[in-house]
Each structure stands twice: as structure tokens, then as C-alpha cells.
Amino acid sequence: MKALENKILSDGVVLEGNVLKVGSFLNQQLDVDFIMEMGEEISRIYNNDGATKILTVESSGIPIAFAAGVKIGCPVVFAKKNKSANVSGDVFCSSVYSFTHKTTNNIIVAKEFLSSDDRVIIVDDFLANGKALIGLIDIVKQAGATLIGCTCAIEKGFQHGGDELRKQGIRVESLAIVEEMNSSGIYFRCN
Amino acid sequence: MKALENKILSDGVVLEGNVLKVGSFLNQQLDVDFIMEMGEEISRIYNNDGATKILTVESSGIPIAFAAGVKIGCPVVFAKKNKSANVSGDVFCSSVYSFTHKTTNNIIVAKEFLSSDDRVIIVDDFLANGKALIGLIDIVKQAGATLIGCTCAIEKGFQHGGDELRKQGIRVESLAIVEEMNSSGIYFRCN
Numbered sequence: 001m002k003a004l005e006n007k008i009l010s011d012g013v014v015l016e017g018n019v020l021k022v023g024s025f026l027n028q029q030l031d032v033d034f035i036m037e038m039g040e041e042i043s044r045i046y047n048n049d050g051a052t053k054i055l056t057v058e059s060s061g062i063p064i065a066f067a068a069g070v071k072i073g074c075p076v077v078f079a080k081k082n083k084s085a086n087v088s089g090d091v092f093c094s095s096v097y098s099f100t101h102k103t104t105n106n107i108i109v110a111k112e113f114l115s116s117d118d119r120v121i122i123v124d125d126f127l128a129n130g131k132a133l134i135g136l137i138d139i140v141k142q143a144g145a146t147l148i149g150c151t152c153a154i155e156k157g158f159q160h161g162g163d164e165l166r167k168q169g170i171r172v173e174s175l176a177i178v179e180e181m182n183s184s185g186i187y188f189r190c191n
Numbered sequence: 192m193k194a195l196e197n198k199i200l201s202d203g204v205v206l207e208g209n210v211l212k213v214g215s216f217l218n219q220q221l222d223v224d225f226i227m228e229m230g231e232e233i234s235r236i237y238n239n240d241g242a243t244k245i246l247t248v249e250s251s252g253i254p255i256a257f258a259a260g261v262k263i264g265c266p267v268v269f270a271k272k273n274k275s276a277n278v279s280g281d282v283f284c285s286s287v288y289s290f291t292h293k294t295t296n297n298i299i300v301a302k303e304f305l306s307s308d309d310r311v312i313i314v315d316d317f318l319a320n321g322k323a324l325i326g327l328i329d330i331v332k333q334a335g336a337t338l339i340g341c342t343c344a345i346e347k348g349f350q351h352g353g354d355e356l357r358k359q360g361i362r363v364e365s366l367a368i369v370e371e372m373n374s375s376g377i378y379f380r381c382n
Contacts, residue, residue: 029304030267032260058250059269066254069223076221078250113220 001041001175005188014181027060039067042151045173046121049148053077053118057107064153065123079107092142096135107135116144127152130161157189192232192366196379205372218251230258233342236364240339242312244268248298255344256314270298283333287326298326307335318343321352348380
């Protein structure tokens, strides 16, 4: 999505440790019109694929998932993060390691909100090592639902999480793929 | 908002400990079209008040704040919860006690996203004791911004947080106010 690449170039800030800050439009302040455009792009990508649910994980995945839900016309379900090991039986639960926070969270979704009748698009803000997506895909499998594909706003191609999933035959269509970033610039993967 | 009262009556579940579960449309599964209608209602309430920012707190405040931002046409900023006491100097920070989780969180907003030029509407999903709103109002004050008003989707009138704020002269306009709820029913405050 060319407009997102341009937005990253104009507003993104590269910090040490492979951190790309996009807090001004995606992560803490939300440029709502631009995020709705991203939702429109996701709708275009999965046109006619019959999605019945968008699945994301709190917190910063929620806005773009919401926009996708509005444009596609289906509900959004967001997994909750739960540090507690005590999880009741009426939820789907998967374990996700966060490289950013160096912690493991359970992510949980109440069973009533995903079923084997569902056709699911997973949406998130960032894709780096792919651990969050793997947890969400696990929840889709536990529900017996059909996974249509995964879309993240910004994929860090150099961390290979997206390519690992593609090798497994999972459809991963990120809106922008950063191939390299450093103090001198941000470079995108060519389509 | 009559449509929200009807939705609470049809889909809400009253649990012990004054818990009202609305996970099927507001808290875990998001009825995106209905949440956009709530955004439209918030836009109608604050028509011509010149809002420049919607402020909320992660996670479940984000969808309704996002919808309000789309309908009003201004960015959304969401405060992040941070259990750590270590907060750097470039953020506004306030302390919020959660009766639900019996923990105290810092809520933080990067200073770059709120300024004295801003006219702010605070939006959240639930208003009970009002502790989250008080923290968000504190952040608006720290920024020197102007608070236009606060709107929560569902106010638990019997917990009096909203009325305490109104006594202080703060404009609090909830979309639905539950005056009483028990195993036999849910009763709303008359307008």
C-alpha cells in the first residue's frame, strides 16, 4: 500500500533495537481517516472471500481490525492478554512470547465468539517474528474455523516471521513490508 | 441512546458483583456497525464544540473512541496502561485504581500527542466509580488542554462516579445509564 509506505517514510521514526515508531498515526495517536483507508485496502485484498470475523489481539491491533470490520461488514473479535496461568474452560487460549517486552502472555478468546462456521481474517499492526500471529492462528485452529489469511499493517521483512508463515502455505498479505531500516533510511520490499 | 439501552437489554448479561457483561458487542466481540452508530451519537452530542482530539484508555475504550474520531473527524489518542513505576519525562502520567482487577496502573500519554491547543472529548466504554475518567481528566489538565466533556457508552449510575464528576461541573454525557440491575432485570435512568 503505497500510501502507507509514504506515511511510514514521513512520520515513522527508527530507534535502536529494530524499533520502528509509528505512534503518531497507528500506535498511540490514531489517524482515523488513514486507518479507515487501511481497512478499505484489507477489504479489497480479501474481496469475495466471505469473511465472517476479523480476529486481532489487544491493544494496538484493535483500530485497524475495527476499520477492516467496518469496510468488510463483519464483527471483530479481539484476543485479550492474560498473564495469569489460570484460564477457565470456556475460552480458547494460546501462549505468545513478546520479544519487545520479554514476557509470555496467554491470549484468550471466549469460545462463544469463534466457531467452526467462521471464516477468519487475522489483522494486526506489526509483524516481526510472527509470534502473535502464530498464537492467533492457533486459536482459529482450536475453534475449527477457516483461516482466510493474515494482514498486518507493517511487516518487518528482515525478521522473517511473515516468510516463515508463507512457507507453511499461510496467506500473509502485509500492507507494507520494511526490508531494511537504519539511521539513513527505511527501505521497502518491492511487490 | 435508546438503541444502546435495547442492545443492553437483549445482549447484556448481569453477573454477580455488579458486573454487566457486554462482550458480545462492545468488550471482546465488536459489533462494528453499532459502535459506529455510537460514534455518530457522540458526534451529535458534541456538535460544534470544536474537538481536536478524542482521548481514551486501552483496550476496550479504543473501538468506541475510534468510531467517535471517524464521525467527528479528529484523531484519537489512547493512554497506555503501565504497571511499572518507571516512567520517562516525556509523558503525561496518572495513577488509576481498578476495582475490577484490584490493581493500580499508571496510564501514560506521550507529551507530543496532547497540547494546550487541544480541545478534548474523553471517551470510554464503562463508567462506574469514575477512576479511569479522573485519571484521563488529570492528563488533560497536565497538558493544559481544554476538556469539552466525557462520554462513556455505559454508566453504572448506582456506583455514582459520573454524578460525582457532574457535581464538580464536568460535562458527563453517557450513552446509557444503568440505574439498577439484578437477576430480574436492568433498569435505566430516565432522561
